[in-house]
Amino acid sequence: xKSLYVLPVGNVPGQILEWIDGTAAEWFPMPTQRxxxxxxxxxxxxxxxxxYQSVEIMKAVAQKAPGDAARVLxxxxxxxxxxxxxxxxxxxxxxxxxxxxxxxxxxxxFYGLPADEALxxxxxxxxxxxxxxxxxxxTHCHDPKCVMxxxxxxxxxxxxxxxxxxxxxxxxxxxAAAMDGERT
Amino acid sequence: MKKVWPILVVDDEEVMCESMxxxxxxxxxxxxxxxxxxxxxxxxxxxxxxxxFVDLKMPGMDGIETxxxxxxxxxxxxxxxxxxYATVDTAIQAMKExxxxxxVKPCHPQEISMLVSRILKLKKLQSENVILRKxxxxxxxxxxxxxxxxxxxxxxxxxxxxxxxxxTVLICGESGTGKELVARAIHYSGDRADKPFxxxxxAALTETLLESELFGHEKGSFTGAAGQSKGKFELxxxxxxxxxxxxxxxxxxxxxxxxxxxxxxxxxxxxAEEVVVDVRVIAATNKNLAEEVAHxxxxxxxxxxxxxxxIRLPALRExxxxxxxxxxxxxxxxASELGKDISGISADALKILIAYDWPGNVRELExxxxxxxxxxxxxxxxxDDFAWLNQRASAEQTWNVPDVSLNELERRxxxxxxxxxxxxxxxxxxxxxxxxSTLYDKLKRYEIAH
Numbered sequence: 001x002k003s004l005y006v007l008p009v010g011n012v013p014g015q016i017l018e019w020i021d022g023t024a025a026e027w028f029p030m031p032t033q034r035x036x037x038x039x040x041x042x043x044x045x046x047x048x049x050x051x052y053q054s055v056e057i058m059k060a061v062a063q064k065a066p067g068d069a070a071r072v073l074x075x076x077x078x079x080x081x082x083x084x085x086x087x088x089x090x091x092x093x094x095x096x097x098x099x100x101x102x103x104x105x106x107x108x109x110f111y112g113l114p115a116d117e118a119l120x121x122x123x124x125x126x127x128x129x130x131x132x133x134x135x136x137x138x139t140h141c142h143d144p145k146c147v148m149x150x151x152x153x154x155x156x157x158x159x160x161x162x163x164x165x166x167x168x169x170x171x172x173x174x175x176a177a178a179m180d181g182e183r184t
Numbered sequence: 185m186k187k188v189w190p191i192l193v194v195d196d197e198e199v200m201c202e203s204m205x206x207x208x209x210x211x212x213x214x215x216x217x218x219x220x221x222x223x224x225x226x227x228x229x230x231x232x233x234x235x236x237f238v239d240l241k242m243p244g245m246d247g248i249e250t251x252x253x254x255x256x257x258x259x260x261x262x263x264x265x266x267x268x269y270a271t272v273d274t275a276i277q278a279m280k281e282x283x284x285x286x287x288v289k290p291c292h293p294q295e296i297s298m299l300v301s302r303i304l305k306l307k308k309l310q311s312e313n314v315i316l317r318k319x320x321x322x323x324x325x326x327x328x329x330x331x332x333x334x335x336x337x338x339x340x341x342x343x344x345x346x347x348x349x350x351x352t353v354l355i356c357g358e359s360g361t362g363k364e365l366v367a368r369a370i371h372y373s374g375d376r377a378d379k380p381f382x383x384x385x386x387a388a389l390t391e392t393l394l395e396s397e398l399f400g401h402e403k404g405s406f407t408g409a410a411g412q413s414k415g416k417f418e419l420x421x422x423x424x425x426x427x428x429x430x431x432x433x434x435x436x437x438x439x440x441x442x443x444x445x446x447x448x449x450x451x452x453x454x455x456a457e458e459v460v461v462d463v464r465v466i467a468a469t470n471k472n473l474a475e476e477v478a479h480x481x482x483x484x485x486x487x488x489x490x491x492x493x494x495i496r497l498p499a500l501r502e503x504x505x506x507x508x509x510x511x512x513x514x515x516x517x518x519a520s521e522l523g524k525d526i527s528g529i530s531a532d533a534l535k536i537l538i539a540y541d542w543p544g545n546v547r548e549l550e551x552x553x554x555x556x557x558x559x560x561x562x563x564x565x566x567x568d569d570f571a572w573l574n575q576r577a578s579a580e581q582t583w584n585v586p587d588v589s590l591n592e593l594e595r596r597x598x599x600x601x602x603x604x605x606x607x608x609x610x611x612x613x614x615x616x617x618x619x620x621s622t623l624y625d626k627l628k629r630y631e632i633a634h
Contacts, residue, residue: 053199082204085291
């Protein structure tokens with residue numbers, strides 16, 4: 001069976017990787033495998049903005065995708081952006097293989113507040129489910145509680161729940177079931 | 185569904201194009217990209233993009249030129265100009281040339297998300313508006329007035345001729361002959377079709393209420409006038425006002441209406457400022473207005489103002505050849521609305537319908553067909569479904585005249601009407617078609633207590 005690979009891009013605390021393993025095992029039927037960390041790609045840093053170009057990180061993650069990868073989720077501590085937008089919590093190929101989540105703006109410290117591990121875990125789980133949902137073909141959901149609803153600031157990430165709504169959940173289950181028979 | 189609204193992202197930098205497109209695709213939109221103005225215009229020729237994000241600075245054709253070229257092929261496309269440097273001059277130029285919005289990159293995701301959602305909401309409303317207008321226009325088009333009667337054909341030809349003129353029209357005919365349908369056909373076939381068609385039933389309201397309904401009122405002009413309110417004449421500005429049952433309006437309102445027809449301006453109730461409107465007036469009545477004028481119940485000058493073009497609709501009994509056509513039409517329409525599987529109407533049933541006199545005209549025919557469809561248990565309406573109509577006809581037609589003098593008949597008729605109107609002399613006089621003073625004379629003469 002194909003696997004879901006988790007690829008740290010730059011240093012990422014082991015605790016965060018464990019949260020991701022747990023979340024993936026709960027929601028997706030394929031086995032989860034952790035990959036060796038890769039360095040932040042050279043040329044992805046935009047010095048003028050002090051941020052990293054998400055497209056470059058996505059490319060680097062895609063290049064590392066093993067042959068038996070059902071999905072590859074890049075996870076990074078750096079702050080992501082694209083030329084038109086000031087930041088991204090994450091990015092994914094719609095109905096594709098690759099997704100990336102940035103932890104930078106999920107930390108309370110980013111907003112000048114004391115660290116909050118429980119809150120960070122919730123946010124990481126939600127963003128991982130959200131970006132992986134896109135790789136299963138899900139677009140943004142109108143149910144504000146659904147993890148697939150659009151979050152344009154961290155407050156909206158917090159107001160979602162750590163779950164797909166019934167419709168999105170069913171779609172994920174159907175897609176995952178269709179993949180179930182796929183062997184390497 | 186968002187996917188029905190395609191979006192185009194135009195930028196010579198691939199990273200910008202693809203990252204923006206990927207972000208919008210996550211939101212469910214169908215997104216295409218173009219790496220130059222020329223390519224964008226080519227794509228726009230093939231696809232009706234709702235929104236085009238266009239970078240201002242591109243080699244060759246720049247953002248403003250690209251926008252203008254896209255507008256040449258897709259006038260309705262909303263263009264959002266994107267630039268890295270905000271300058272007032274370029275913003276002004278972009279907006280002048282027709283850009284819907286102007287954004288400086290990078291911008292907050294929420295800003296783009298709200299912008300797209302706002303533009304698409306507006307487009308959805310515009311598109312629904314166009315569809316509704318087309319539906320209404322089709323619904324009330326001449327070709328949907330069902331007839332093979334030569335007199336009706338002449339009337340329809342006349343309505344087509346007058347559709348785009350502003351002349352006032354007076355439609356006369358018994359209740360249920362389709363006066364409003366003809367008025368709508370005139371409105372929706374003419375130049376005013378995309379403007380309002382406003383209906384006022386003049387008989388339904390008291391004089392004070394009708395005055396406020398027609399002309400609007402200012403705050404505090406009467407008890408309960410909590411704020412300023414526009415009247416139907418203002419609401420119909422640019423379009424048509426349909427004044428149904430015009431023969432029932434009071435002498436004061438007749439004078440007010442005459443002024444509007446002459447000067448196209450009026451005052452709101454309690455207002456000091458004149459309101460000027462461009463409204464076509466179509467009036468309708470089931471009364472003989474010429475007779476009302478002769479009896480001085482209707483102003484002759486208003487009558488002549490209204491009667492610029494007169495259309496007299498025949499009663500259904502005067503166009504019996506239309507009864508089978510109309511009956512089949514109503515069976516199809518009502519059966520489908522009520523979800524009943526009824527395929528048509530039998531020849532024997534049609535004979536009953538053709539023979540009946542239809543005092544309530546086409547409206548009564550429609551109601552009778554609906555009743556038959558609701559109560560029928562067959563897949564074809566037959567004579568049993570209309571048997572009750574024969575009984576109603578004979579009840580209406582048979583009058584056992586008592587063997588008494590004409591005066592006694594009149595006395596009994598007055599007593600019967602007074603009883604029916606619960607002793608209300610005004611209503612009884614109206615029902616008998618005589619003045620109140622005449623009725624009082626008769627009550628005195630026949631020694632009828634009231």
